Amino acid sequence: MKMILFYRLALTMSLVVFANVVMLAAxxxxxxxxxxxxxxxxQNSGLFDFILPKFTAQTGITVNVVAVGTGQALKNGRNGDGxxxxxxxxxxxxxxxxxxxxxxxxxxxxxxxxxxxxKNDPAKLGGTVGILAALAKIVQSKSPFxxxxxxxxTNKKELQLWQKAKINIVxxxxxxYRESGSGMGATLNIAAxxxxxxxxxxxxWLAFKNKAGLKILSEGDPLLFNQYGVMLINPSKHPHxxxxxxxxxxxxxxxxxxxxxxxxxxxxxxxxxxxxxxx
Amino acid sequence: xLDRVEPQIQSDAMQQAPDIAVSFRNVEFSIDGKRLLHKLNxxxxxxxxxxxxxxxxxxxxxxxxxxxGLLKPESGEIFIPPNDSEQQRSADISxxxxxPVLLRRSVSANIAYVLKQQGHxxxxxxxxxxxxxxxxxxxxxxxxxxxxxSGGEQQRLAMARALVxxxxxxxxxxxxxxxxxxxxFIVEEMVDVASRAGTKIIFIxxxxxxxxxxxxxxxxxxxxxxxxxxxxxxxxxxxxxxxAQAYLDGRVIE
Amino acid sequence: xxxxxxxxxxxxDLLRSRDAALMExxxxxxxxxxxxxxxxxxxxxxxxxxxxVYRFPGRKVIVVVINALMGLPPVVLGLIVYLLLSxxxxxxxxxxxxxxxxxxxxxxxxxxxxxxxxxxxxxxxFNREYDEFFRSLRLTSLAKIKTLLWEARFGLLTVGLAGxxxxxxxxxxxxxxxxxxxxxxxIMTTAIALETSKGTLALALALGIILIIFSIAVxxxxxxxxxxxxxxxxx
Numbered sequence: 056m057k058m059i060l061f062y063r064l065a066l067t068m069s070l071v072v073f074a075n076v077v078m079l080a081a082x083x084x085x086x087x088x089x090x091x092x093x094x095x096x097x098q099n100s101g102l103f104d105f106i107l108p109k110f111t112a113q114t115g116i117t118v119n120v121v122a123v124g125t126g127q128a129l130k131n132g133r134n135g136d137g138x139x140x141x142x143x144x145x146x147x148x149x150x151x152x153x154x155x156x157x158x159x160x161x162x163x164x165x166x167x168x169x170x171x172x173x174k175n176d177p178a179k180l181g182g183t184v185g186i187l188a189a190l191a192k193i194v195q196s197k198s199p200f201x202x203x204x205x206x207x208x209t210n211k212k213e214l215q216l217w218q219k220a221k222i223n224i225v226x227x228x229x230x231x232y233r234e235s236g237s238g239m240g241a242t243l244n245i246a247a248x249x250x251x252x253x254x255x256x257x258x259x260w261l262a263f264k265n266k267a268g269l270k271i272l273s274e275g276d277p278l279l280f281n282q283y284g285v286m287l288i289n290p291s292k293h294p295h296x297x298x299x300x301x302x303x304x305x306x307x308x309x310x311x312x313x314x315x316x317x318x319x320x321x322x323x324x325x326x327x328x329x330x331x332x333x334x
Numbered sequence: 335x336l337d338r339v340e341p342q343i344q345s346d347a348m349q350q351a352p353d354i355a356v357s358f359r360n361v362e363f364s365i366d367g368k369r370l371l372h373k374l375n376x377x378x379x380x381x382x383x384x385x386x387x388x389x390x391x392x393x394x395x396x397x398x399x400x401x402x403g404l405l406k407p408e409s410g411e412i413f414i415p416p417n418d419s420e421q422q423r424s425a426d427i428s429x430x431x432x433x434p435v436l437l438r439r440s441v442s443a444n445i446a447y448v449l450k451q452q453g454h455x456x457x458x459x460x461x462x463x464x465x466x467x468x469x470x471x472x473x474x475x476x477x478x479x480x481x482x483x484s485g486g487e488q489q490r491l492a493m494a495r496a497l498v499x500x501x502x503x504x505x506x507x508x509x510x511x512x513x514x515x516x517x518x519f520i521v522e523e524m525v526d527v528a529s530r531a532g533t534k535i536i537f538i539x540x541x542x543x544x545x546x547x548x549x550x551x552x553x554x555x556x557x558x559x560x561x562x563x564x565x566x567x568x569x570x571x572x573x574x575x576x577x578a579q580a581y582l583d584g585r586v587i588e
Numbered sequence: 589x590x591x592x593x594x595x596x597x598x599x600x601d602l603l604r605s606r607d608a609a610l611m612e613x614x615x616x617x618x619x620x621x622x623x624x625x626x627x628x629x630x631x632x633x634x635x636x637x638x639x640x641v642y643r644f645p646g647r648k649v650i651v652v653v654i655n656a657l658m659g660l661p662p663v664v665l666g667l668i669v670y671l672l673l674s675x676x677x678x679x680x681x682x683x684x685x686x687x688x689x690x691x692x693x694x695x696x697x698x699x700x701x702x703x704x705x706x707x708x709x710x711x712x713x714f715n716r717e718y719d720e721f722f723r724s725l726r727l728t729s730l731a732k733i734k735t736l737l738w739e740a741r742f743g744l745l746t747v748g749l750a751g752x753x754x755x756x757x758x759x760x761x762x763x764x765x766x767x768x769x770x771x772x773x774x775i776m777t778t779a780i781a782l783e784t785s786k787g788t789l790a791l792a793l794a795l796g797i798i799l800i801i802f803s804i805a806v807x808x809x810x811x812x813x814x815x816x817x818x819x820x821x822x823x
Contacts, residue, residue: 064813068626071619090686090767099786104770121686121767135675136685240785247787265787293675295683404723428724435721438739447735451725 088117089300090137092129094208095238097141097283098122100258100327106316110307116300124238126206132156132286135293138301141308143256143283144208157286161309164317164328165282168212169260170273171243172198172252180252186276187220194222197231199251201242204234208281213254216278243269256281258327283328285309308332354415355380355503355534356401361410363396363558370396371558373410382550383525383535385566387542389581392555394538398505401536402429414503429505432512434492436480441472444480445495452499462498469527470494471520486517493524497533504528506537510544522548542582546570554578595793602794603801610795614802617775620688620762621755622806624695625703628755629748632700636707637733640715651708657701662694666761669694673765686767691775694761699751706750710743711736745814749807756803776802 097103098120107118123131125142132140133156140157142148151157170189172180178196183189193200203210217224224232233251235242239259246253247267255263260271285305290296307313314330321327356378363371371393378384386394399405400412414426437444442463449459467473470490475483480491489509496504506525510518525548529535539545545552545566552569554562561575573579580586602610639651671677673685673693684690714736722732737744759777766773768782776799783792 072623072626095785099782119686119767119769119772121769123767131674134677135680238785240787243787244784263787265789295675402724403726404720431720435718437735448725451727451731 087115087297087300088119089139089297089304090119090121091139091141091304092121092123092131092137093141094125094128094143095122095240096207096209096256096259097143099238099240100256100262101322102258102317102320102328105320106313109312109316110304113312114300114303114307116303118304124203124205125208125211132288135288135296138288138297139304140286140288141283142208143281144211145282145284147208147211148284148286152286156289156292158289160284160286161305162332163283163285163308164314164330164332165280166257166328167274168209168254168279168281169257169271170252171246171255171260171269172272173250174268174270175250176272178252180272183273184275186216186273186278189273190216190220190222193252194224194227197229199231199233199249201246201249201251201253202232202234203239203242203254204236205238207238209239209254209256212279212281216254219278258322261322261325261327282331353380354378354413356536357413357415358400359411359413361400361407361412363393363400363405363408369558371407374558374560376553376560376563378534378536378553379551380534383529383537383548384551384553385545385549386536386538386553386555387540387545387581388555389577391557393558394555395507397555398429398507398536398538401503402427402505404429426501427503427505428496428499428501429507430489430492430496430509432508434488436488436491438481439479440477441480441483441491442467442476444491445498448495448499466494466498469497469524486513486520489513490517490520490524493521497524497528501533503534503536506535506539508538508540511540518544554581556581591790591793594790595797598790598794599797599801603798610798612771613774613776613779613795614798616688616773617756617777617799618802618806620691620775621695621752624692624699624755625748625752627692628696628699628703628751629744631696632703632747632751633707633737633744634733635700635704636709637711637737639704639708640711640736641729641732651705654701654705654708658705660698660701661760662698662758663760663764665698666694666764669697669761670764685765686769686773688766688773690765691762691773694765695755695758698758698761699755702754703747703751706747707744710740710747714740714743742814742817745810749810752806753803756799756806 093103099122103118103120107120111117121128121131121137125144125147128140128142129144129147129151131137132151140148140151141163148157148160152160170180170186172178178189178193178198180189180192183192202213214224233245233249235245237245239255240263242253243255243260243263244265245251247265247269250268252272257274285308287298287301287305288296290298308317309332314332317328317330318326354377358374358376361371361374362369374397386397388394396405400407401414437447439447445463445466446459449462454462464473467476470493472483472487472490472494475487480488483491489512493509504525510521513521522544525535525537537548539548549566551565552562553560554569554573554575556575556577562569562573562578564574569578570582573582635654639647639654669690670685672679673682673690674680675683675685684693718736718739722735727735757777759781762773762775763778763781766775766778768774768778774782776795780792780795780799783789783795
């Protein structure tokens, strides 16, 4: 009697395994898919959920986005684990092309970074426009500041700014300077939890739902400009790359439809990304 | 990895004594340096039911387990004719322990289990199982989970299972020690039937009355030595040693 | 604190409305983990049974290694699997990265040591009980393994549930090898991680509550199966 039960269980198990195999096989046989390695900030802003369905409707190509930190996205690109790269770290991207991992780099869109901080603003930034001055105030007041610390586009920009402000953050950064080593969302959660300052791209900030007691305390400085670029992973290095579909995506993104789709994406009435492919 | 006695080469003497069931030659055994069996020599005949008796610590269980192949002698040899091959040996000996070891399945499944291991056909198994159930008087318990049986019933099941294997030697290690009189009676009956059908019975018991009732010859062990091996009546009339006499009288011996 | 209250409301709302996105994620989570556990059990039970029955030089070392592997951080395992399945890696040609199969593979590698070690533990006790009996029947090692596995079936069911618990709650490895791709490799745990990073904490918590509910359902179903059979077999 128990044997029957056992066999029933075994049969169910086999069916489950079989069904999964069929499912996977079906998935493999599906219409063309490309993999885009992009960043968590772009993902979290909701941009992809808005523009990608338009692309798929037009071309029938499904886009799978893997959202990781910029550093990881570039590494994945180097390993050939994807077809297209969409990140915001221009010099790193140019290096990528130079070393032959990517084919060609195109500007796609820009937005800007902002300094977020607690409402009571201990560093007295009070809407300071000059970012370098704002950073100096933070250092002076030793107010808690959360850095991405993860080699992301945002992180690279932050470090560039410390440099431009002639502040040696490695030296000057005491216990008030915390490196989260995480994505933008996690970093913002930490900032919210610690009532600390941090630098974020505007899109992620606007889309972020745990603003707690934080608000924008410095914005507008041209230095806070944040450029996004797109590249096709080099098929000569990685023959399996979906070159054709990947290029279709890049052309679409930098062309009329893609650019207007980007411009059309609004959150709470505010446009988050500004197309500048200039084609 | 060998956990049983290796097959021995038969000596001419053995081949000329076909009515010997088990033979020990200079068998010694120790655990952790303590000698438990001292140069044992004996021959147990095929005829009759042999009883092993002796105080605790005499080495009775070790002796029995050596016959079963569960323990290896440190030195010396054990002959169980005809011991041509391991396979033949293995089919030939069953053992019933003091506490029955039953599988977590029904009564009939327990019996069927050993038959399946022997490779019998489904039909044969079904037939043998129902015969065994009748013998053990467990017919109405056939589908019950074995572990739900009473102590006496469980031991009867263990007996039935051991007998159904059709071995030439059946060993019992104080098999009825914990049983009620009714179950004891049934087990003794099963032993009797098996013995008359040709199975050699060797059993350990502390129950002197049982020994007198069931046994044909007695093998008395004391501190790892055989002090007597005689026909039943002879032993009880004249135990042959102070220790044996003390044991029968119920006195403590050194 | 009100996040938690909110979370329950959101959770029940999502469940009641059978939210399509939620159902997709739940289904994938269950598929991945159940398949991973099933395969891990097949492998793990035989490893555990073999270790309990066979004695050979180096056995103790293997047992120590398996026990140690139980403590392997999932994210490290995920990294290793990623390096194996990456296009630049040895198994890159299979193109398994960022698919549910990769997640199943990672979970199998993660749970098998656990299942093996627990299975060995369970069988050791049965082995002690049955050892002399088996030897008196001169059973082959294979016969011993088969018998032990069947005798211990209820204990092994619990071992399977332990494996399932570990699998369904895992996030580090599946994130790396699956990529948390929407409609493709997004499961409960990675979805929770995503919502947390978006700051939608109440929703993240709600997903967590739903995950626990489904996990309880699976456990309950298995336990019901177990006790109905158990009553028939044990005293």
